Amino acid sequence: MLSIQNLSAGYGQSQVLQGMSLNIAPGEIVALLGRNGAGRSTLARAVVGLVAARGRIEWRGHDILGKKTFEIARLGLGYVPESRDVFRDLTVAQNLLLGLKPGQPPGRWSIASMYQLFPQLALRSRVRAGVLSGGEQQMLTLCRTLMGDPALIIIDEPTEGLAPQLVEAVADFLRALKAQGVSVLLIEQKLTMALAVSDRCAIMGHGRVVFEGTPEELQAAQAVRREWLEV
Numbered sequence: 001m002l003s004i005q006n007l008s009a010g011y012g013q014s015q016v017l018q019g020m021s022l023n024i025a026p027g028e029i030v031a032l033l034g035r036n037g038a039g040r041s042t043l044a045r046a047v048v049g050l051v052a053a054r055g056r057i058e059w060r061g062h063d064i065l066g067k068k069t070f071e072i073a074r075l076g077l078g079y080v081p082e083s084r085d086v087f088r089d090l091t092v093a094q095n096l097l098l099g100l101k102p103g104q105p106p107g108r109w110s111i112a113s114m115y116q117l118f119p120q121l122a123l124r125s126r127v128r129a130g131v132l133s134g135g136e137q138q139m140l141t142l143c144r145t146l147m148g149d150p151a152l153i154i155i156d157e158p159t160e161g162l163a164p165q166l167v168e169a170v171a172d173f174l175r176a177l178k179a180q181g182v183s184v185l186l187i188e189q190k191l192t193m194a195l196a197v198s199d200r201c202a203i204m205g206h207g208r209v210v211f212e213g214t215p216e217e218l219q220a221a222q223a224v225r226r227e228w229l230e231v
Helices: 040-047 069-074 092-097 111-117 119-123 134-146 164-179 191-197 215-220 222-228
Strands: 002-011 014-024 029-033 053-059 077-080 152-156 183-187 200-205 208-213
Touching: 002 040, 014 029, 014 040, 014 053, 014 208, 029 040, 029 164, 029 191, 040 053, 040 077, 040 152, 040 183, 069 077, 077 134, 092 111, 092 134, 111 119, 111 134, 111 164, 119 134, 134 152, 134 164, 164 183, 164 191, 191 215, 200 215, 200 222, 208 215, 208 222, 215 222
Parallel strands: 029 183, 029 200, 077 152, 152 183
Antiparallel strands: 002 014, 002 053, 200 208
């Protein structure tokens, strides 16, 4: 479904990705792990056209490298940034409506189904997004992206700063995506949660993949975790 091949990208004179390669199959959750600065967020931004890159990014057999972000989104890729970008002066319900893609038939998700996933949003539906808590804004950003009915969604650090109860709610959200056949590239620091929801794990170091395997294989690879994940 998504194939990233020999990708290089960076900012100015700083080269962050150094020949990065990764594949994601339909309906698969891939956890992308690594220390801060490994290049995970840069990879996400490069895939959706927010960072200039060299190499090849194939989506459903077509090279999308160089396309504009809105064009990539219309092809069925969703992106939830780490910054939790909500429209602060609009209500929760209005933010969700902005996730819809004009001119396309109704997808698998509706506002009602978003409220089922995160009941707290239903209680806050008429509240301006700018006054929501950080956790509520994270829920809203996840749901707004899902309203566009993506076939694959890239989610950057969804549990950062969240209380344990909300971390479990995000995990349930990811399981719901998988049940609907949505592929996920999950960028995550919380190893326990990432291992619990993913089909496959990839660890980044020095701008490339240094380990790839199942959660069980990663749990058994103590030397790999010690070198590339533990502080």
